[in-house]
Amino acid sequence: MIKVENIDKIYGRFKAVDNVSFHIGKGEIVGLLGPNGAGKTTIMKILTGYHYPTHGTAMLNGYSIYDDLLKVKESTGYLPEMAPLYDDLTVIEYLDFMADIRKVPKSRKKEEIDRVIQECGLTPVVYRGIGKLSKGYRQRTGLAQAIIHSPDILILDEPTTGLDPNQIIEIRKLICDIGREKTVILSTHILQEVEAVCNRVLIMNHGKIVAEGTPETIRDQVQKDDRFTIEVSGLVDTNVVKALEAVSNILSTESIDGKTVIKISAPKGNSTGERIFDWAVQNGLRLSALVPEQTSLEDIFRKLTNQAGV
Amino acid sequence: MNIKGLIKKELKAYFNSPMAYLVVLFFVLSLNIFFFFFGQFFGKDTASMRSYFSIMPVLFILILPAISMRSWAEERKLRTDELLFTLPLSEFEIVMGKFLSAVILLLLMIVLTFPVPIMLNMFGNFERGAIIGEYIGTFLLGLAGLSVGQFISSRTSNQISAYIFSVVALLFITFIGQITMVINVPKIIDRLFSYLSLSTHFESFEKGIFDTRDFSFFAIITCLFIYLNVKVIKLKK
Numbered sequence: 001m002i003k004v005e006n007i008d009k010i011y012g013r014f015k016a017v018d019n020v021s022f023h024i025g026k027g028e029i030v031g032l033l034g035p036n037g038a039g040k041t042t043i044m045k046i047l048t049g050y051h052y053p054t055h056g057t058a059m060l061n062g063y064s065i066y067d068d069l070l071k072v073k074e075s076t077g078y079l080p081e082m083a084p085l086y087d088d089l090t091v092i093e094y095l096d097f098m099a100d101i102r103k104v105p106k107s108r109k110k111e112e113i114d115r116v117i118q119e120c121g122l123t124p125v126v127y128r129g130i131g132k133l134s135k136g137y138r139q140r141t142g143l144a145q146a147i148i149h150s151p152d153i154l155i156l157d158e159p160t161t162g163l164d165p166n167q168i169i170e171i172r173k174l175i176c177d178i179g180r181e182k183t184v185i186l187s188t189h190i191l192q193e194v195e196a197v198c199n200r201v202l203i204m205n206h207g208k209i210v211a212e213g214t215p216e217t218i219r220d221q222v223q224k225d226d227r228f229t230i231e232v233s234g235l236v237d238t239n240v241v242k243a244l245e246a247v248s249n250i251l252s253t254e255s256i257d258g259k260t261v262i263k264i265s266a267p268k269g270n271s272t273g274e275r276i277f278d279w280a281v282q283n284g285l286r287l288s289a290l291v292p293e294q295t296s297l298e299d300i301f302r303k304l305t306n307q308a309g310v
Numbered sequence: 311m312n313i314k315g316l317i318k319k320e321l322k323a324y325f326n327s328p329m330a331y332l333v334v335l336f337f338v339l340s341l342n343i344f345f346f347f348f349g350q351f352f353g354k355d356t357a358s359m360r361s362y363f364s365i366m367p368v369l370f371i372l373i374l375p376a377i378s379m380r381s382w383a384e385e386r387k388l389r390t391d392e393l394l395f396t397l398p399l400s401e402f403e404i405v406m407g408k409f410l411s412a413v414i415l416l417l418l419m420i421v422l423t424f425p426v427p428i429m430l431n432m433f434g435n436f437e438r439g440a441i442i443g444e445y446i447g448t449f450l451l452g453l454a455g456l457s458v459g460q461f462i463s464s465r466t467s468n469q470i471s472a473y474i475f476s477v478v479a480l481l482f483i484t485f486i487g488q489i490t491m492v493i494n495v496p497k498i499i500d501r502l503f504s505y506l507s508l509s510t511h512f513e514s515f516e517k518g519i520f521d522t523r524d525f526s527f528f529a530i531i532t533c534l535f536i537y538l539n540v541k542v543i544k545l546k547k
Contacts, residue, residue, distance in 0.1 A: 076396070078396045086388060093319075100312070100315030101312055
């Protein structure tokens with residue numbers, strides 16, 4: 001659906017996007033993740049035809065952004081970072097305008113406008129002037145505009161900013177529904193959003209893609225070892241703790257409230273869990289907890305975007 | 311053509327804010343005040359509308375920028391330009407959509423002046439052809455002014471500077487021919503200036519003369535600035 005090949009975008013002396021390539025298939029929801037200024041928005045602007053890349057090409061829905069830009073624009077829906085709304089129009093007038101420009105057939109226009117009003121929860125503000133709407137409603141009106149023509153490709157730049165938690169959940173659910181049949185690419189710096197919505201993540205930093213894959217595969221790439229937190233009742237003799245070194249690296253040992261908490265890391269796939277259990281049994285210890293620790297996407301994100309930077 | 315939707319939206323945006331009403335009201339009121347009070351139409355006792363139309367160039371300098379200033383500056387302020395350029399419309403269609411909606415407003419203003427000549431017609435023997443010619447000239451002058459204003463709006467970041475720059479630009483190209491009355495310049499430049507001046511070309515319409523050279527001058531100015539507007543937008547990509 002979306003095919004991006006070796007795209008560069010240079011603004012004056014600043015290289016906003018540096019040799020980026022990726023493919024996105026139908027029915028995928030892909031998250032573009034990265035710190036501010038990583039080049040996410042620039043990529044979206046290129047995909048929507050607002051900017052041309054300095055080098056490289058992109059194809060959307062089989063149409064090139066150079067040769068068939070109008071076709072590209074017809075098959076995409078776009079919500080920029082700041083919802084593009086006309087303050088002088090009412091919500092319904094705005095949606096009517098977008099439906100006209102997006103070539104929604106006259107016979108289906110009312111039906112489609114009603115659909116997006118429903119889906120984006122705009123019913124209470126339909127006849128209100130956009131200039132008087134709250135940030136949440138503005139964002140939702142922006143989203144309604146992007147999906148009014150049921151585009152094959154939906155491009156959303158930070159779609160949930162300014163929404164309250166309930167609205168965020170609703171909008172994410174909507175995006176998931178759309179993503180079942182259509183292609184969605186969304187940018188965000190909220191990591192839970194990626195885990196909640198996306199099938200695949202592209203992590204960007206300084207204009208480059210630094211990691212790509214499902215949240216799990218990225219985690220595997222970054223996290224080279226398994227980590228466990230072991231909690232044992234009572235105090236543990238230092239020699240007994242040392243015995244653990246046969247299994248793993250000991251990161252820390254501390255006693256809290258009559259419990260000993262040991263943190264270890266071990267190479268992957270070594271059935272470390274079982275071996276810790278054996279160690280406890282052999283030494284007559286009572287395990288009160290054995291918790292495998294997953295590196296959160298947040299840690300991965302920090303790791304990936306810091307090592308390449310500065 | 312998908313441009314209809316855009317025109318509809320532009321007009322709604324004009325009329326949902328008080329701006330359009332104020333501009334139209336200001337135009338009609340000041341035109342008639344100047345004509346009847348300052349121009350002393352009844353005192354002159356001639357069956358000519360010429361002084362009615364001779365006010366147009368000055369009035370347009372103030373009025374047209376007020377219409378065209380929002381064209382792009384407003385889009386940029388609301389960040390809707392990003393939306394507009396990602397819609398399935400070509401740059402030319404977008405520019406034309408905006409231009410035509412401003413032209414519709416211009417037509418409305420012109421139509422609202424019709425009652426005056428119609429009423430005056432009852433008082434004396436006015437030459438119909440002259441008045442029609444004068445109206446055509448007014449319309450063409452308006453087209454040229456709007457295209458200049460819209461172009462300037464595309465180069466400025468807010469409405470106020472768009473307005474001021476447009477007023478200055480229109481003032482300049484309207485009265486460039488009259489500069490030579492104040493400063494001494496070689497004959498050739500004098501002729502060039504008066505050729506480039508909008509008011510020179512408007513004057514013949516004002517006299518009731520319909521000259522294709524004047525007609526094409528306004529057409530060229532209008533097309534040139536529409537072309538420049540499209541070009542500027544494409545270059546920004």
